[in-house]
Amino acid sequence: MILETQGVSKFFGGLKAVNDVSLTIREGQIFGLIGPNGAGKTTFQNCIAGTFPPTQGSVRFKGRDITGYKAHRCCHQGMARTYQIVRSFPQMSVLENVMVGAVFGNHRKGETPEGKASEMLDYVEFPMAHDLQAQNLNTMQLKRLELARALASNCEFLLLDEVAAGLTPAELDDITALILRIRDSGVTILIVEHLMKLIMSVCDQIAVLNFGEKIADGTPAEITRDEGVAKAYLGADALLH
Ligand SMILES: Nc1ncnc2c1ncn2[C@@H]1O[C@H](COP(=O)(O)OP(=O)(O)O)[C@@H](O)[C@H]1O
Ligand SMILES: [Mg+2]
DSSP states (O other): OOEEEEEEEEEETTEEEEEEEEEEEOTTOEEEEEOSTTSSHHHHHHHHHTSSOOSEEEEEETTEEOTTOOHHHHHHHTEEEOOSSOOOOTTSBHHHHHHHHHHHSOOOTTOOHHHHHHHHHHHTTOGGGTTSBGGGOOHHHHHHHHHHHHHTTOOSEEEEESTTTTOOHHHHHHHHHHHHHHHHTTOEEEEEOSOHHHHHHHOSEEEEEETTEEEEEEOHHHHHHOHHHHHHTTTGGGGGO
8 A cells, every 4th residue: 555544534614624534545556536526635635745634534655654744744755746726836937847846856866956857848748848937838738847847756656636627638638648657657646536537547446525525435437336426426427427
């Protein structure tokens, strides 16, 4: 197991945004986390990656209890992420944005931040963009930038939050191929996504959240057959078929 959560909950006042969620993610998997809007998916990722500590429960990463670790410590342990609302440093160049990931991540011997950033921009197929200002990028370019920045940290575990939102069908194919390539390079992925086509085609395992609670956990085929999951999507069950 690379990641194991036990009874993770996050309460905002009286709101149980995440409620008693236990799951395990095996090394090398693409693990999907799905559920209706407001189900607690982003909040759950925030509890894992150190944006804030869970109210209750524990998080183990590579066998170590990292519950309550701040984001920079999670990063040093080997986690990286991209955000539902893409975050760049708008006044900086693309190369500089990606260098941030290299500088604050885990260096390997012989790597320079600039060299690593350049290598990762090639990897995400965004090679000619070094000098562009981040504020001038379109959605797909920003997604590539975020992925390159995350990977520049030499992460072993990557959290993606709605990385496919707002993309055209062709861009969706590109990002799908890229996600699979990242997995094949040895990085374990936790992906939050609304697009069932993407989730069903790339995930090894899927957990479903509804009102903060995990209502199902299984392979894509098992999730597709699950009645509780279909109900949670209130008629949107057609999406699952
Ligand atoms: N920082 C916060 N403060 C208060 N409520 C929050 C905060 N973050 C999320 N929530 C609430 O928690 C619930 C789950 O939100 P979220 O994790 O963003 O859901 P999802 O990502 O599944 O759409 C929602 O009701 C949301 O309004
Ligand atoms: Mg969200």
